[in-house]
Amino acid sequence: MKTLDSSKMQEVINDIYSCASCGYCRFGCPVFQRVGFERLAPRGRILALKRALESRGEIPETLRESIYMCLQCQNCQVQCPMSIDFPKIALALAEQYNEANDLPEGPAMLKERIAKESNPFGEPRGERGAWMPKRELVPGLEHLYFVGCGTSYSATRIARSIVKMLDDIGFQYNVLGAEENCCGAPLFRVGDSAGARKLIEKNVQKFKELGVKTIFANCAGCFKTLKHAYPDTFEALHVTQFLMRLVESGQLKFSKDLKKRIIYFDGCDIGRHSEVYEEPRELLKSIPGVELLEYEYNRDQAMCCGGPLLASYPDLAQDIAADRVREAVEKGAEIIATACPTCMVNLKRGAQAADVKIRIEDIPMLLPTLVEKNKK
Amino acid sequence: MTEASPSVAAPSADPKVRPELRRFCEIVGEGNFSTDPIDLYCYSRDLAPIPYDLLYAYGMLEPELVVRPRGVEQVSEILRYANQRRIPITPRGGGSFAMGGTIPIEGGVVLDLCGMNEIVEINGADLTVRVQCGLNWRRLAEKLAGMGLSLLAYPSSGVAATIGGYLGTGGGAGIGVPRNGVAGNSILSLKVVLADGSIVETNPWDSWCFIGAEGTLGVICEAVLKIAPLARQRCFMYAFNRLGDGIKALESLARLRPFFLHFLDRGAAGFLNESDNAALDEAAMTIVAAFQGTDRQLAGVSRQVESICKDGKRYPEDTAEHEWENRFKIEISFKRLGPTLMLQEIRLPFRFLEKAMLELAEALKDYRWGVQCLSSDHGSVCLLIYALTDERDKKRFYKALSLARVIPRIGYRNQGTVYGIALHNSVHLARIHPRSAVEAMRAIKRRFDPNNILNPSKTVQTRVPRLLVTVSMLLMERVPGLMRLGLSMVKFLPRGLIRSGLRVVGGQLR
Numbered sequence: 001m002k003t004l005d006s007s008k009m010q011e012v013i014n015d016i017y018s019c020a021s022c023g024y025c026r027f028g029c030p031v032f033q034r035v036g037f038e039r040l041a042p043r044g045r046i047l048a049l050k051r052a053l054e055s056r057g058e059i060p061e062t063l064r065e066s067i068y069m070c071l072q073c074q075n076c077q078v079q080c081p082m083s084i085d086f087p088k089i090a091l092a093l094a095e096q097y098n099e100a101n102d103l104p105e106g107p108a109m110l111k112e113r114i115a116k117e118s119n120p121f122g123e124p125r126g127e128r129g130a131w132m133p134k135r136e137l138v139p140g141l142e143h144l145y146f147v148g149c150g151t152s153y154s155a156t157r158i159a160r161s162i163v164k165m166l167d168d169i170g171f172q173y174n175v176l177g178a179e180e181n182c183c184g185a186p187l188f189r190v191g192d193s194a195g196a197r198k199l200i201e202k203n204v205q206k207f208k209e210l211g212v213k214t215i216f217a218n219c220a221g222c223f224k225t226l227k228h229a230y231p232d233t234f235e236a237l238h239v240t241q242f243l244m245r246l247v248e249s250g251q252l253k254f255s256k257d258l259k260k261r262i263i264y265f266d267g268c269d270i271g272r273h274s275e276v277y278e279e280p281r282e283l284l285k286s287i288p289g290v291e292l293l294e295y296e297y298n299r300d301q302a303m304c305c306g307g308p309l310l311a312s313y314p315d316l317a318q319d320i321a322a323d324r325v326r327e328a329v330e331k332g333a334e335i336i337a338t339a340c341p342t343c344m345v346n347l348k349r350g351a352q353a354a355d356v357k358i359r360i361e362d363i364p365m366l367l368p369t370l371v372e373k374n375k376k
Numbered sequence: 377m378t379e380a381s382p383s384v385a386a387p388s389a390d391p392k393v394r395p396e397l398r399r400f401c402e403i404v405g406e407g408n409f410s411t412d413p414i415d416l417y418c419y420s421r422d423l424a425p426i427p428y429d430l431l432y433a434y435g436m437l438e439p440e441l442v443v444r445p446r447g448v449e450q451v452s453e454i455l456r457y458a459n460q461r462r463i464p465i466t467p468r469g470g471g472s473f474a475m476g477g478t479i480p481i482e483g484g485v486v487l488d489l490c491g492m493n494e495i496v497e498i499n500g501a502d503l504t505v506r507v508q509c510g511l512n513w514r515r516l517a518e519k520l521a522g523m524g525l526s527l528l529a530y531p532s533s534g535v536a537a538t539i540g541g542y543l544g545t546g547g548g549a550g551i552g553v554p555r556n557g558v559a560g561n562s563i564l565s566l567k568v569v570l571a572d573g574s575i576v577e578t579n580p581w582d583s584w585c586f587i588g589a590e591g592t593l594g595v596i597c598e599a600v601l602k603i604a605p606l607a608r609q610r611c612f613m614y615a616f617n618r619l620g621d622g623i624k625a626l627e628s629l630a631r632l633r634p635f636f637l638h639f640l641d642r643g644a645a646g647f648l649n650e651s652d653n654a655a656l657d658e659a660a661m662t663i664v665a666a667f668q669g670t671d672r673q674l675a676g677v678s679r680q681v682e683s684i685c686k687d688g689k690r691y692p693e694d695t696a697e698h699e700w701e702n703r704f705k706i707e708i709s710f711k712r713l714g715p716t717l718m719l720q721e722i723r724l725p726f727r728f729l730e731k732a733m734l735e736l737a738e739a740l741k742d743y744r745w746g747v748q749c750l751s752s753d754h755g756s757v758c759l760l761i762y763a764l765t766d767e768r769d770k771k772r773f774y775k776a777l778s779l780a781r782v783i784p785r786i787g788y789r790n791q792g793t794v795y796g797i798a799l800h801n802s803v804h805l806a807r808i809h810p811r812s813a814v815e816a817m818r819a820i821k822r823r824f825d826p827n828n829i830l831n832p833s834k835t836v837q838t839r840v841p842r843l844l845v846t847v848s849m850l851l852m853e854r855v856p857g858l859m860r861l862g863l864s865m866v867k868f869l870p871r872g873l874i875r876s877g878l879r880v881v882g883g884q885l886r
């Protein structure tokens with residue numbers, strides 16, 4: 001794509017022109033902080049876009065890479081005095097690249113795989129539920145555990161922990177297994193919102209058939225998508241919110257303690273994008289013995305781990321994660337607790353790059369051995 | 377934040393770099409230089425919305441290369457080589473200055489110093505900190521606060537601005553300045569690389585030579601700053617319906633040496649209400665002040681503030697606290713309303729403030745405008761004057777650009793001056809400083825940088841003749857449509873021709 005269709009940028013044009021070029025966006029942009037050149041900071045991209053809009057739409061070739069290197073973590077919007085929603089601008093552009101069929105290699109491959117196997121890794125569709133012991137779908141159950149692609153195929157320990165814990169306390173819920181489709185988040189990211197909506201329709205159909213009312217997801221990306229892009233007839237919860245409810249109602253109790261200094265890592269999808277900051281912390285604090293630590297920059301100021309670039313720019317993603325791991329070590333943490341499989345996987349890679357030995361676990365993985373069993 | 381070697385190399389391999397410049401790439405190494413067209417464009421801009429055509433007409437060249445050195449030795453090697461080859465070098469920090477200081481008007485190489493961003497040492501016992509120049513002020517302030525320590529002065533653009541950039545611009549206004557004086561007061565020593573590549577470590581007195589030099593005399597690479605224990609703080613906020621009462625209060629408050637002193641006029645308060653739902657009284661003047669000290673001192677200050685501000689309406693303390701918390705943002709958060717902001721800064725003695733405000737009201741009557749005051753140092757205020765416009769409506773916008781002439785003139789008339797010279801105000805040097813001072817500054821420049829490689833055509837020099845600027849500003853004010861047309865045609869003239877033309881009509885580098 002050589003030129004920009006400015007008519008398709010109308011929704012974000014005011015944001016583009018509202019940019020003051022003050023550079024506040026660079027403060028919490030992990031990609032910029034790592035690579036250090038303006039073309040990879042929101043300010044630079046907006047300057048390039050403004051120039052394009054003023055020169056009959058001609059865009060430099062390197063803008064595409066720069067746009068797809070945006071983590072869409074939204075830290076820039078928090079720092080921006082004008083609260084400019086840069087990820088929205090990036091998505092408007094990604095839509096154009098997608099329509100022009102001019103995607104970089106990584107996103108193009110991802111689209112293809114989702115079309116074929118309904119997951120971004122190209123793993124066989126039929127094996128989506130292979131991680132779990134065989135279980136039947138029970139129509140009419142109010143709760144559904146939405147597992148997501150990353151957890152179904154690679155971070156399966158998280159799913160197994162959740163299922164074990166809930167089974168141990170005798171909680172009833174459904175899991176779709178091979179009938180679950182990708183939530184659509186990766187397609188939104190690459191600018192294929194039409195494709196994402198198709199996936200959403202398929203999932204919604206299933207939810208309706210089962211009579212689902214509340215969906216909980218351990219993947220923060222799935223949770224965000226369920227919360228913001230799915231019909232609000234279903235209540236979407238992150239698994240930490242859901243488990244915290246069980247703790248509050250007394251259904252979930254911890255009978256053992258965990259004497260560790262744990263630092264909670266605010267993922268962007270659960271944090272800034274969905275504004276869930278407290279429940280994961282509350283859940284960790286409800287475990288006897290836990291000393292909860294905080295990152296220097298936490299909650300809405302938290303820095304992204306780089307996870308969204310795991311597939312397309314793995315080295316960069318790993319370097320960014322290494323920064324986050326070092327920051328946790330500096331705070332004296334023994335465990336980094338995440339609420340998102342992508343964060344967990346990427347931070348583990350970061351720890352390798354930083355050559356640091358530290359336990360990195362998704363919150364549900366910390367819990368099963370501590371839970372008081374209540375089998376009926 | 378520690379920065380290891382970046383994992384994404386600039387897309388430009390050596391072939392795109394002119395052979396003469398390859399040495400710079402070797403010095404900084406792979407991943408630390410760029411010739412990407414987006415980068416070259418971005419590194420030739422700063423905060424001010426100056427149209428590219430106008431800079432082109434003033435003879436601007438594009439940078440050929442951006443380099444990110446990782447330490448003082450690399451900076452030294454870069455300057456030594458540039459000096460031998462007479463290659464212009466433009467130092468750049470956060471790029472948040474609006475006076476064109478980082479615009480590489482003579483082309484050459486942009487020296488992006490943000491990769492040198494480490495806190496080298498915090499000495500809590502001696503109350504000093506040694507930092508690299510590319511470190512961000514907010515990051516440093518927060519790091520120190522976590523250890524119960526505080527900076528003496530930092531800019532309200534601290535989320536973007538770097539140590540070197542703020543010192544480079546003079547650090548004459550900012551948070552902490554009304555209490556502790558200008559930023560230079562807190563400097564114990566600077567490590568500076570001179571144009572020939574030599575590295576010098578200054579004492580507090582020599583440091584002043586480089587503070588405010590806008591990157592024309594040397595590259596500040598490290599600074600040792602005085603710091604203080606973090607003190608308790610109280611915030612106050614008052615609205616005054618009469619400008620005169622507000623100004624009197626402001627001047628008296630300044631004498632109490634607050635850590636933070638800020639005011640908004642009616643226009644600015646209205647902007648914040650509209651864009652941030654601020655629920656402020658749209659009074660003639662709203663003052664926010666924060667004081668530091670022991671509980672006893674603060675109790676005393678509190679009584680004094682109440683008596684000084686007896687004619688004003690007091691806001692609840694949490695509203696005042698909120699303005700303090702928001703101190704990095706309030707100055708531009710309403711830009712959306714433009715969405716283009718014409719921003720001018722002038723510094724004035726208190727006693728001329730009321731007169732200047734009336735003159736501003738007259739000069740800006742055709743605009744939606746407002747004024748805020750950056751925390752002032754003793755005896756003077758630094759006014760930020762905004763007019764909203766929209767750069768997409770070219771005719772309106774070009775007219776608004778002429779405010780760059782109108783507003784400083786109000787400053788000069790009222791014993792004031794502009795805040796920063798760099799590129800945009802260098803043509804007005806003769807108005808800003810006495811002739812003898814200009815001569816002295818030029819002599820210093822020649823001494824430190826005989827080959828004129830460090831930020832050339834700035835601060836003490838200009839490429840554009842003053843007459844040309846005055847005429848173009850007048851044209852913008854009176855016939856903006858014509859000016860715009862003219863500028864869009866200038867774009868088709870070769871740069872070389874423009875630059876020789878400018879030389880013929882008197883723009884010169886001395």
Ligand SMILES: Cc1cc2nc3c(=O)[nH]c(=O)nc-3n(C[C@H](O)[C@H](O)[C@H](O)COP(=O)(O)OP(=O)(O)OC[C@H]3O[C@@H](n4cnc5c(N)ncnc54)[C@H](O)[C@@H]3O)c2cc1C
Pocket residue numbers: 022422423466467468469470471472473474476477478489509510530531532533536537538539540541542543544545547548549550551590591592594595596597704707708750798831
């Ligand atoms: C919202 C907002 C609030 C602001 N508030 C303030 C304020 O409170 N006080 C104030 O003074 N200004 C303020 N400014 C203006 C500006 O942010 C400051 O001047 C800031 O300190 C510049 O820092 P920087 O790192 O962005 O410098 P840059 O813009 O990168 O550079 C500024 C100048 O210094 C030179 N320079 C940069 N680094 C070095 C170095 N290491 N050695 C030598 N020269 C160097 C450059 O060549 C240039 O001439 C504000 C701006 C904004 C947008």
